[in-house]
Amino acid sequence: MxxxxxxxxxxxxxxxxxxxxxxxxxxxxxxxxxxxxxxxxxxxxxxxxxxxxRRWFVILVIFSLLLSLLSGSIAAVGGSLVGFVLTEQNQPNLYVGVASLIVLVIFFLLAIRKGIVAATGFLAVAVAWVAVAAVAWAGIVAVAWAGLAADTGAMGLAQLVAVIVTGAVGVVVSATGAVIVSGAAALAGAVAGVFAVTMTVAIAGCVSGIIAVAASTVGVLAGGVAAAVGISVVLLASYVGCSALAGDKKQKLIRNIIVNIAAKYxxxxxxxxxxxxxxxxxxxxxxxxxxxxxxxxxxxxxxxxxxxxxxxxxxxxxxxxxxxxxKQLQNRNCDGWDLQGINLAGANLKDVSLTGANLSESNLQNADISRGKLVQAHVDKTDFRGANLTGAYIEDWRISPDTKLENVKCEYIFLRVPTTENPNPNRLPSNWEETFSEGEFAKSVSPLSKLPNL
Known part of the structure; x- marks a missing residue:
């Protein structure tokens, strides 16, 4: 038992x-x-x-909050690095700092418009180009040091390389922090709801603010950039986290990662x-x-x-x-859908169009499919027991001996969909004043799979 x-x-x-x-x-x-x-x-x-x-609920929420705190710090530190580059009032630093900010802005916009994957791809390409530029400058520096050791220009080139690397590191660190905060917010939301998302991004924002204040003691511009990056990260995390939880396809990667982490426990x-x-x-x-x-x-x-x-x-x-x-499909167009093996027992399928759909092995017991179009639908081993098929169109449906039709409710059926060229729907029973008696429908349609097209 x-x-x-x-x-x-x-x-x-x-x-x-x-x-x-x-x-x-x-x-x-x-x-x-x-x-x-x-x-x-x-x-x-x-x-x-x-x-x-409950214990895993608490553990995952605390983990999300700690992760947010850490990643908020990382993002603010990255912003501070970019700010430090801009603190030096000279033309090369200005170019590098502005370029770094542009890359960050594009990253944030892409993360919102195209998703984290697209934004990360852009960032990888941008950093690769920076790496190539830095290596090229390093080569120039090496040559300069070899032939012009006393030339102060070599030292300037070395400093420029350092500035480029600092800007690139700042961008990567800020973007990494933004991604992690977004994931932490999504994980918190998946476990504990929207309030947890708010708490997560708030913690990230607070720690970013603290670091921005600390950075401002070195330079006001550094603190300002750190604060701007921190605010951007908070806004991005809120949007991406909520979008991922809402099923936004652009944030599918974030959604899959956080949902699988939570579901693991x-x-x-x-x-x-x-x-x-x-x-x-x-x-x-x-x-x-x-x-x-x-x-x-x-x-x-x-x-x-x-x-x-x-x-x-x-x-x-x-x-x-x-x-x-x-289980609501009334008046829907589901032509060609793969519905094999799904449960639609008791579903409302009035006037649905299922032309060419695969319903094999599906459960349609007691479903209302009246006036539905089952033209060329695959219904091998489909369970129609107790379903209402009155007025349905079954032209060339792929029925088999294993299709279950016991106790189907059907007063009449149409063997074809009427067209302008051929308006005759081939009604069964053919006399429009008659209806099927109990059990007659199943006997009438079972041999249809072996008949040529009418």
Missing amino acids: APDYHRVKLRGKSFKGQDLTGVDFSYSDIRGANFTGAILRGANFSHAKAGLQ GTTFQGANLTDADFTQTKLKNTNLNKANLTRTCWFQVKKLRLAAFENTYLEKEDLRELVIT
Whole structure:
């Protein structure tokens, strides 16, 4: 007899690799539980609470705050270095300092407009060019020292190289701090919400301000640049962190990193077989679903799924996540969509267009597909039991003997989509005054896969 874990506290328990087919975990507390590689076919996790245990919640939040403090310091120090370059009132320093600030501004703008990856790529190219320039100047300096050891110009070239390197280091350090603060803010938000993001960037801002004040004792310009960089980092971290949590594709890398870090210590279903499992209204924040078998898994009204890790599953597609959670597709155009093996039981699919879509092995029990277009749709092993197919268009749908049509509700069906050239929809029953009797629809359409086009 299968164990019953209904309303049981299972925090931190390990079920790794176990066969838990059909087990009831509904309303249970499974925070931190380990289901790695487990067989959970038909298991019931409805209304369960997954995610982090309290101790890991606290640890990750504190880690985010400390990381923010450190990276805020780093960013401000980088800004101070650029400021120190500008403190010396001479033309070479001015050129290097202004160029460094321009590179930083472009980095910040790219991070917002194109994402952290694009901004980091630009920075790498810019620093590479600086490195080439510095090496070239170093070569000149070496030649100058070899042939003109007494010439004071050689010393000037050496100083210029030092200024270029200082500016480049300042830019890289500032940008690195900005990236880390953004990640720390996103991690805090993924674990504890928007308030934690605010706290994280506030700490980064405070420590940047302290360093800016310290830098101003050396030079007002140095302090001003450090303060400007600190403010920019805080603003960037706030935007990038919130965007990553909201699912902005430009910040996908940040999102994937922080979500996987949090999910590593939360409930894990990595590699588990969740075929036909039920997660209705389950809280899945900080849950690891990477590489799990999610065939016909029910996600109806799950909470915080966007903050779960789900690499190598169909949940990576935002449209599909929305679909399986809401089960609302009325009047939507889903032509050509790959919906194989997803759970749409009880879904509202009225007037949906699924032309050429792959619905093989999907669960459409009790779904309302009335007037839906299933033209050339793949419905091999699809479960239509109890579904409403009245007025649906099934021209050339790819049905098979394994398609389940028992108890389908259907008064009439259309075998083709009417066109201007051929307005006849080929209705079944052909008499527009008649409707299918109980069970007649299944008998009428089952042989259609073997018939030539009408």
